[in-house]
Amino acid sequence: MxxxxxxxxxxxxxxxxxxxxxxxAEVEWPPSPWRILRALLATFHRKGWExxxxxxxxxxxxxxxxxxLPTYRLPPAIRAHSRHYMPQGRxxxxxxxxxxxxxxFARLSPEAELIVDWSVSLTDEQRSLLDGLLGDxxxxxxxxxxxxxxLLDAPNETPNCRPSALAVDPETGEALEPVRLxxxxxxxxxxxxRSEVVTAHGLNAQRLKKPQQRILDSLPETLAGxxxxxxxxxxxxxxSLPPGAQYVTYQRPYATFAPxxxxxxxxxxxxxxxxxxxxxxxxxxxxxxxxxxxxEISRLAAIKKAEQVNAGHIPPVLSGHNLPANNRHGHAFYxxxxxxxxxxxxxxxxxxxxxxxxxxxxxxxxxxxxxDRDGGDWQVLFEGAGTVAGVxxxxxxxxxxxxxxxxxxxxxxxxxxxFGIAEQLARECRERxxxxxxxxxVVPRVNVGGMKYRPVHFHRFRSTRKRLPQPDxxxxxxxxxxxxTVEGPLALGFGCHYGLGIFRATEDQT
Numbered sequence: 001m002x003x004x005x006x007x008x009x010x011x012x013x014x015x016x017x018x019x020x021x022x023x024x025a026e027v028e029w030p031p032s033p034w035r036i037l038r039a040l041l042a043t044f045h046r047k048g049w050e051x052x053x054x055x056x057x058x059x060x061x062x063x064x065x066x067x068x069l070p071t072y073r074l075p076p077a078i079r080a081h082s083r084h085y086m087p088q089g090r091x092x093x094x095x096x097x098x099x100x101x102x103x104x105f106a107r108l109s110p111e112a113e114l115i116v117d118w119s120v121s122l123t124d125e126q127r128s129l130l131d132g133l134l135g136d137x138x139x140x141x142x143x144x145x146x147x148x149x150x151l152l153d154a155p156n157e158t159p160n161c162r163p164s165a166l167a168v169d170p171e172t173g174e175a176l177e178p179v180r181l182x183x184x185x186x187x188x189x190x191x192x193x194r195s196e197v198v199t200a201h202g203l204n205a206q207r208l209k210k211p212q213q214r215i216l217d218s219l220p221e222t223l224a225g226x227x228x229x230x231x232x233x234x235x236x237x238x239x240s241l242p243p244g245a246q247y248v249t250y251q252r253p254y255a256t257f258a259p260x261x262x263x264x265x266x267x268x269x270x271x272x273x274x275x276x277x278x279x280x281x282x283x284x285x286x287x288x289x290x291x292x293x294x295x296e297i298s299r300l301a302a303i304k305k306a307e308q309v310n311a312g313h314i315p316p317v318l319s320g321h322n323l324p325a326n327n328r329h330g331h332a333f334y335x336x337x338x339x340x341x342x343x344x345x346x347x348x349x350x351x352x353x354x355x356x357x358x359x360x361x362x363x364x365x366x367x368x369x370x371x372d373r374d375g376g377d378w379q380v381l382f383e384g385a386g387t388v389a390g391v392x393x394x395x396x397x398x399x400x401x402x403x404x405x406x407x408x409x410x411x412x413x414x415x416x417x418x419f420g421i422a423e424q425l426a427r428e429c430r431e432r433x434x435x436x437x438x439x440x441x442v443v444p445r446v447n448v449g450g451m452k453y454r455p456v457h458f459h460r461f462r463s464t465r466k467r468l469p470q471p472d473x474x475x476x477x478x479x480x481x482x483x484x485t486v487e488g489p490l491a492l493g494f495g496c497h498y499g500l501g502i503f504r505a506t507e508d509q510t
Contacts, residue, residue: 002065002118002127004134006031013077013106014209015141018182019240025081025104029256030072030114030161031140034182034245037062038134039140039229045228047136050411053129059224063187066223068119071159075112079257080105096498105145106257111206115152117159127151161252169251176251182241185247190223190244197243211238219243229379272355275489276364276385277394278348282378285344288336288448289458291407291499295334296463297370298348299498301380302332306363315360317352320497329432330354333491336499338406339395343449347383349394351489361385394508396489401482403490405446407499408455408475410494421476428492439481446477462495470494478503 015035017028028035044050044058085098122130133148167176167506185193193211198204203216214237218229226244234242239249278298288293316322320331330353337347350356350364364382371377384390388397396406411424422440429436445452455475462468472494480503493501 002120002122002130003154004036004116005150005152006114006116007110007148008114009110009113009148010146011107011110011145012145013108013141014103014145014184016104017180018242018245022104023100023102025102026120027079027104027106028141028181029077029106029179029254030074030116030181030250032181032183033065033070033248034184034227034242036070036116037065037184039073039137040130041224041228043133043136043138049133049388050128052132053125057125057129057197057223061122061129062224062227063222064120064122064126065118065186067186069163069183070116072117072161072250072252073115073159074161074252074256075108075114076260077106077108077112077257078259080107085298115159115319126162133457161250161256162253163248165249175254177254177256178249179252180247181250182245184221184223184227184244185246187223190226191442194219194221194243214238221259272385273361273385273390274352274355275388275391275394275397276356276361277383277391278349278350278364278367279381279383280346280348280370280378281381282376285346285378286336286376287370288338288343288345288407289453291336291345291464291502292344292459292461292495293372294336294370295499296346297372297498298334298336298367299332301367301370302334302360302363303348305366306359309366310359311364313359315363317354317357317362318360329496331497332356332360333489333497334499335396335489335491335502336407337394338449339393341449343451347394349391349396349489351388351396356385388489394489395504396502397487398505399485399487401485403482403486403488403503404506405443405479406502406504407479407500408458408460408476409478409492409503410470411473411492412459412471414471421478425478425480425492434486435482435484437477437480438483439477442479443479458500460495460500462498475500 013027013029015028015031016022019025020026041058041062081102081104083100083102086101088097090097131151134151137147137149140147146293167178169176172390174306197219201212201215203212208216218233218237218239220226220229223244226242229243249380274351303314306314306318317331332350334353335349336345337349338345339347364385367382369378369382370380391397411421412428412473413419413424422437425440426436445454455477460473460475460476461470488505490503491497491501492503495501
């Protein structure tokens, strides 16, 4: 028993059946026995096997495989084609003439294997030769049908394509699809058949006409010789069927070319972006003490760009307007940042715990410039957006137990007895899902660019025309100690969306 596995790494098998025009877009599937044997012969003669094995041994191998018709195990495949215009090498109407060509092929998985079984016995030398030829086989069918072939140790136990005249599976009653494949006749039949042809066409005469001579030249003495004849010579001699070949009806499943639904690939769900970072450039850069002013113009710039790129629609996450009551702090915080510690704002961190929509990110990406009424003018570069972990360069995105004020904290409610800064901070933390601080202490000054600043050195008022209730106009610097680790950014108190009440994870500085 001889079993061969063919795999097509390109996922395509191109071959036009004998006698069919290429534009019929027909595919010879499975590969005919005649095609497979001719591929072995071509490999032997074109890849130097004549130096290792005698031709007689190859002929014996080919004739041994010609004694029986093989069976096939067909992998799932679909019929496909491409079409293109082939130049004809002449002009037509002043332009190059072309002809529409169909390129039909069977598409199958590059990992799928076509199994071909011959119920014949080979000698050890023939088996070794066949194994070597299969290893050197580069293509089967047309040149673009790359193939990898190997000799199997075990036969194919469940063929689904057999030579038969009965178009019904006798075991299952399933209807089958007949297909004609070209196969060599047996070596024992070839000699008598050839003699009949020679006699019938007078090819044994002493003097032959040229057409007769072409026919006789394409009729070698042996079956293996007949399989070697070039296709062009066969066509020139006028053979409608190659000498030594016959059509054999095979029965293959009707679903041979039925498309099989592929498992839909699960799209990886992206984690929603919550944070974007903008870089500022210009001389001089705005001072950190003006954080609330820079935050306000950053928000206005984002809203303006959103109107432009979203056809007038302003994402609520940027403006903070028209949000549900339970989303008081899910919209964007505009947090000015002094990353290099020189006392000037060089970045703006835009953080929205509820997530930044694609529209919002697109608007932030379009901001190229900020300016204020006092003549400040700065270029803006969008550094990127993502999750907190994805925008890790910001100094506000640390983790820790102890947090220290960067900008003044203004308590959001009016202070009362037993409702001072510590109590208001505890209430804010509860409402935001943060642990209540275990310690809150006031820090008189903070270091800004190498100088000590008090809260009154910072701007602490919104520039809105509305008269906003502002329970705290002075502000404090605080050091907050939490009982567990808190992840930044952290902004609390009045104006926390506008650069006030920013904290940074740090060590104790009291």
